[in-house]
Amino acid sequence: xxxxxxxxxxxxxxxxxxxxxxxxxxxxxxxxxxxxxxxxxxxxxxxxxxxxxxxxxxxxxxxxxxxxxxxxxxxxxxxxxxxxxxxxxxxxxxxxxxxxxxxxxxxxxxxxxxxxxxxxxxxxxxxxxxxxx
Amino acid sequence: xxxxxxxxxxxxxxxxxxxxxxxxxxxxxxxxxxxxxxxxxxxxxxxxxxxxxxxxxxxxxxxxxxxxxxxxxxxxxxxxxxxxxxxxxxxxxxxxxxxxxxxxxxxxxxxxxxxxxxxxxxxxxxxxxxxxxxxxxxxxxxxxxxxxxxxxx
Numbered sequence: 001x002x003x004x005x006x007x008x009x010x011x012x013x014x015x016x017x018x019x020x021x022x023x024x025x026x027x028x029x030x031x032x033x034x035x036x037x038x039x040x041x042x043x044x045x046x047x048x049x050x051x052x053x054x055x056x057x058x059x060x061x062x063x064x065x066x067x068x069x070x071x072x073x074x075x076x077x078x079x080x081x082x083x084x085x086x087x088x089x090x091x092x093x094x095x096x097x098x099x100x101x102x103x104x105x106x107x108x109x110x111x112x113x114x115x116x117x118x119x120x121x122x123x124x125x126x127x128x129x130x131x132x133x
Numbered sequence: 134x135x136x137x138x139x140x141x142x143x144x145x146x147x148x149x150x151x152x153x154x155x156x157x158x159x160x161x162x163x164x165x166x167x168x169x170x171x172x173x174x175x176x177x178x179x180x181x182x183x184x185x186x187x188x189x190x191x192x193x194x195x196x197x198x199x200x201x202x203x204x205x206x207x208x209x210x211x212x213x214x215x216x217x218x219x220x221x222x223x224x225x226x227x228x229x230x231x232x233x234x235x236x237x238x239x240x241x242x243x244x245x246x247x248x249x250x251x252x253x254x255x256x257x258x259x260x261x262x263x264x265x266x267x268x269x270x271x272x273x274x275x276x277x278x279x280x281x282x283x284x285x286x
Contacts (some may be wrong), residue, residue, distance in 0.1 A: 019252065024206065024220040067226075094223075094230025095245075097237035114234070115227045117153050 015041040019050040020065035036123040047071030050080045066093040074107045081108035138185045138283045143268045145172050145231035146279045156273035158193035166267045170261030177225035179248035197275030222248040
């Protein structure tokens, strides 16, 4: 089965920003988001770049890694939410323990995905966060 | 050796490999091995701190590393360039991340460092006097050796 293909009837169009220090993770998430009907707004490799890119591009959705150099994901979420309280951010991390999820959601993230991410799971989260369900 | 900490690292590695690669993952015979560890060609090293202290190695041949990077990217990786190395580091991060998720949700307090990737012939890793538990995982891309050394702090 092609892992990148997901059947996603009814998903609204959306522009996304992918934030991850891993090139592989950025590429993989981008492929999945394009496959579910998203349009790439941009990408960033750390939290500081993420805030700059968010303010410049104003994407509909942000997919944010947690562990990154310079500025980590949770701090970047707080920075973005401080500037735009309506920002829709999904945390994506290899570490999915309760304490980590709690910190992410308390920082203002709308949802939490653990790696490896799957297209159908991403489509479901996109639909939920954009308020279509 | 904290054997209760070791099993989640092995089972998480197996689960993640099953999710990102096609085909069945079979675990081989577990053995204890003294340090140092001789690399087969490519080794991802992840440090563990907190309640337990130690390190986890994922060791494989260069051919296996390239086959895994190719499958995970769904495009050919012919050399250990930035993307291939980054892919293998991310794989190591996912395998250890799931393990500490399991352990921390059981009430433990562990943290893992970002992976360090070492590639080269005749590399020996001898950073520890810890007893090491070794489990070979057989994948469609070749063998990945999971090597865990963990003690209570």
